[in-house]
Amino acid sequence: MFYNDALGRGINASDMFQVIIHGLSLDAATAGYITAIPWLIILTSIWFKRFPLRGILAGYYILICLIITVIFIGDMCLYPFWNFKLDASVFLYLDSPKNATASVSTGFIVTRIVIILLFSGFSTWVAYKLTPCRLPEVKHKITGSFCTLLLGGILFIFIRGGITESTSNVGQVYFCDNEFLNHSAVNPAFSLLASISKTKNYSEEANYFTRAQCDTLFNGLYPTEGKNHVELLRTKRPNILIILLEGFGATMVESLGGVKGVSPNIDRLSQEGIWFTQCYANSFRTDRGTVCALSGYPSFPDVSVMKIPAKSRTLPSIAKELKNIGYRTDFIYGGDINFTNMKSYLLGTGYQQLTADVDFPLDQHQNAWGVNDDIVFDYLYHQLLQRKDSLWHTTFLTLSSHEPFKVPYHRIKDDRQNAFAYTDNCLGKFIDRIRKTPLWENLLVICLPDHGYYYPEEGHPHNQRVHHIPMLWLGGAISRPMEINTLMNQSDLPATLLGQLDIDHSAFRFSRNVVNDTYTYPFAYWTFGGGFAFSDSTGITLMDINANLPIIEEPSHNENRILRGKAIMQTSYDDLGER
Numbered sequence: 001m002f003y004n005d006a007l008g009r010g011i012n013a014s015d016m017f018q019v020i021i022h023g024l025s026l027d028a029a030t031a032g033y034i035t036a037i038p039w040l041i042i043l044t045s046i047w048f049k050r051f052p053l054r055g056i057l058a059g060y061y062i063l064i065c066l067i068i069t070v071i072f073i074g075d076m077c078l079y080p081f082w083n084f085k086l087d088a089s090v091f092l093y094l095d096s097p098k099n100a101t102a103s104v105s106t107g108f109i110v111t112r113i114v115i116i117l118l119f120s121g122f123s124t125w126v127a128y129k130l131t132p133c134r135l136p137e138v139k140h141k142i143t144g145s146f147c148t149l150l151l152g153g154i155l156f157i158f159i160r161g162g163i164t165e166s167t168s169n170v171g172q173v174y175f176c177d178n179e180f181l182n183h184s185a186v187n188p189a190f191s192l193l194a195s196i197s198k199t200k201n202y203s204e205e206a207n208y209f210t211r212a213q214c215d216t217l218f219n220g221l222y223p224t225e226g227k228n229h230v231e232l233l234r235t236k237r238p239n240i241l242i243i244l245l246e247g248f249g250a251t252m253v254e255s256l257g258g259v260k261g262v263s264p265n266i267d268r269l270s271q272e273g274i275w276f277t278q279c280y281a282n283s284f285r286t287d288r289g290t291v292c293a294l295s296g297y298p299s300f301p302d303v304s305v306m307k308i309p310a311k312s313r314t315l316p317s318i319a320k321e322l323k324n325i326g327y328r329t330d331f332i333y334g335g336d337i338n339f340t341n342m343k344s345y346l347l348g349t350g351y352q353q354l355t356a357d358v359d360f361p362l363d364q365h366q367n368a369w370g371v372n373d374d375i376v377f378d379y380l381y382h383q384l385l386q387r388k389d390s391l392w393h394t395t396f397l398t399l400s401s402h403e404p405f406k407v408p409y410h411r412i413k414d415d416r417q418n419a420f421a422y423t424d425n426c427l428g429k430f431i432d433r434i435r436k437t438p439l440w441e442n443l444l445v446i447c448l449p450d451h452g453y454y455y456p457e458e459g460h461p462h463n464q465r466v467h468h469i470p471m472l473w474l475g476g477a478i479s480r481p482m483e484i485n486t487l488m489n490q491s492d493l494p495a496t497l498l499g500q501l502d503i504d505h506s507a508f509r510f511s512r513n514v515v516n517d518t519y520t521y522p523f524a525y526w527t528f529g530g531g532f533a534f535s536d537s538t539g540i541t542l543m544d545i546n547a548n549l550p551i552i553e554e555p556s557h558n559e560n561r562i563l564r565g566k567a568i569m570q571t572s573y574d575d576l577g578e579r
Helices: 013-045 053-082 088-093 106-130 141-160 179-185 188-196 211-218 264-269 286-295 318-324 339-348 373-385 415-434 438-442 490-500 559-578
Strands: 239-245 274-280 328-333 353-355 392-397 443-449 468-474 482-484 524-528 531-536 539-544 549-554
Touching: 013 053, 013 141, 013 179, 013 188, 053 106, 053 188, 088 188, 179 339, 211 559, 239 286, 239 318, 239 415, 264 415, 264 468, 274 490, 274 524, 286 318, 286 339, 286 392, 286 490, 318 328, 318 392, 318 490, 328 373, 339 353, 373 392, 373 415, 415 443, 438 443, 443 490, 468 490, 524 559, 531 559, 539 559
Parallel strands: 239 392, 239 443, 274 482, 328 353, 328 392
Antiparallel strands: 274 468, 443 468, 524 531, 531 539, 539 549
């Protein structure tokens, strides 16, 4: 922090203390990882007499101290150039050390090498001196082994990051909307290790065409200019509430061809608001769908952008755009907001305040994932009533319509249907309550799922039926009830919403304003493990990218769908690689 001008950034002692406190969990996890080998050696030593512990660990100390020092010094020195934590992308530059060091002098490099050698040498010496030459013989070997195994369990908890659903991840130490403080709290060794399995040269993925060929196919698919051919809102500055409904796909919405009787409130409210009937989820998991919906970014077959903070922080977002024009922004979730690096994504893309499971009393944690929807909807309602800000944007992610589908509601015998019916009931009650308050007059409520749901289990799990999702705009801010049957993705929400607010959305390269006069070629595109799907007026193609063969083609083969899907995938990987 001092090396990177913490004082010049206005960082005070209290901020530094907060960095240390919040960063402790990842420091502990990193310590757990590097202690695992000595623990294993000690466990083994119990069964031997006069075990030469220091001699065996000396080489390990030299290696680990050197690696850790290189990582910490490297992170410290690279941060002014990169402005993000050290991660596996550093390995992409090692094949060209001349270019990688072109921005710094020889003296700069030599000084850092000397510092690395001094620090690693001192650390090795301390560790070596603190280690006994030999361990005494353990008389009760079974008892000794058992006690050591118990200590190993504690070590595992440190490594895992606790006993909750989420495991240790970079985002868990983020604690404010100051990016420098959040980055300072991240242990760079953990950041590097965590990213090794996630980071690769994405621009080399899905290279189906030359750049010129790809541009020819891609250009025009995502227009960012033009004018609205219909005004959806009565005001250009409504308060905006986005409700992401966990997994609530069209398979559970009767009016969209889903199971009967599960969503009577959504079906009822669809007659009162703006009902988008041909919307499709871009992906199949919450971490991916949330990014698609809020940042207007495409999904990938093998990458969760939310899990890569160095990438996710660069994305545009609805919250960021609204914050820039004076909106107060916050995100509410009844579950563990550290899960899948969600916290880092939200803070990095404009959300100023986060509410999660830890903000609710323990006796309200009645769901395997956290706090049930009825409690959080009630919390949301009372929070909105207290709003003093003239303009605000809140996103609320529900969780009860998720495995194991255990909810405090018993209307339908089938557990899965009943869980979705419960969320639908909570939503209906919330809307009916909030419409009776003065907030309703200037309120826009946008309801859409993070992804669809495979039910009943028939056909391909990523076909059109499964990815079909509802999107509903409600509130006093809408101009009038209407039905929009345009083919679209959930990633089109940012451009469509911002277009209605007369806010520039050109930063959302993969998001389309679906009520814009330039949106003349409606299509939907989504990805899944090992493939993508492309749907337009001619039909749908599901493509296996590993075999390079179509899985489904309805009603018949169409080469244009395949080519355009490949162009979108190649362009999106190139965009991700450049971030």
